[in-house]
Amino acid sequence: MEGYKPYKKDSDYSYSLGAFPTFEAIKKRPDCVREVFCDESFTEKEKLFDECKKRNIPCRVNGKQVKRLSDKENVFVTAIIDKAAYEKKLDETCGLMADKSHLVLVNPSNMGNMGTILRSCLAFGIHDVAIISPAPDIMNPKVIRSSMGAIFSLRIKYYDSFDEYREFYQKHEVFTFMLDGKKPLSAADAPKPELYSLVFGNEATGLPEEFLHKGTSVIIPESPEVDSLNITIAVGIGLFLFTQGKF
Template structure:
């Protein structure tokens, strides 16, 4: 059992809380049983090490068994060591060092179906919002999530936790400038729908047939005019009550589910 909170291994894992270290090593830390379970189940080839306390090993034996079956190194650690490794105060007894999983934009677009559903995050800065949008995209059956260069790092610990494992379920590409993303999607034949409170098209009026991408803006200022103008339509989620607006994650999930339902009814049985 690893018990020394000042060991080089512990320091190296803890250092993954810094974006510069994640970028240099190509690794990040997934914390909590749900995230580690999904990583081991869906992308075990990307899991380098699993760290688990004795109590968590007894509580989540399936995670330990799956990791070992996939030839992933499993290390038993004291609760103090795990706390020293992790970003959260209560890491729930299990964490995993994983290799980054994003793919180049052209690779992701090449694998899309004709009626692709894509979510584009432009200048999204809040980790919780970004992670929740990825989770919502996964739940709605989206084919990919595209995260622009000015957005939060998807390997930020809070983003990873907020995806609740969905990070490993669908293709993700990061780092391209917004104009490049929009041009690449359009060349692939994917229509661009800007989700913005300034839209004149209401969600229930929008054409959600065929391949399309929802373009989501910054939490505070939404989408700039040049991005809205570059899209094929600007769509607004109607507010029927007294709420001023929906936050980014809520609006994205509503839009994605509307598209999922349109695609479900248009596909042959």
């Protein structure tokens, strides 16, 4: 092989960039790591080679390969991710867990935001994420890196519409986060259903008006001095309110 080239959506591989997401891939999803490359100057080479050896993952020093994949000077290690192997495990589990609560993202558009949201999900113990298309490619290295490797600990599935998602998960109580939501949320009276789906819309447009009737529409109270919260902040607050007391 001539070497791995910068990511394209139709590639059969992706890659992590940086130490933390690379170690997360190795530890959490070794089944989908083809091989690992690091630069000679990488300060954790011994640990890297040891973790790879434990899992029979090829690991080699090849700084040129790392630089070929990264557009940043401070990246010294990368794991090559086999996309088919990553998706196979999700297919084997038939998608999201029906007995766990979900986060639902409707038509998100920014890869950095998506990665940050995935990391927040893991931080608050939500391991199942539904993404309603159109949406970014979760296998894009920008998403992997901004998630800090959280993507390797989550179950993530795309759906063509919210209604398609609901066909599979009808027992979940739905909460749609909207600027004109009917129920203000607070730490004192946040709902505590056994199973729920927290639904958030696009960064620029939010959820369409029809989502007022898709479940319980909620709003995060905020100062009138701003028009809305950044989606990553809103998701973080929502996750905190619904999971408070669990950690």
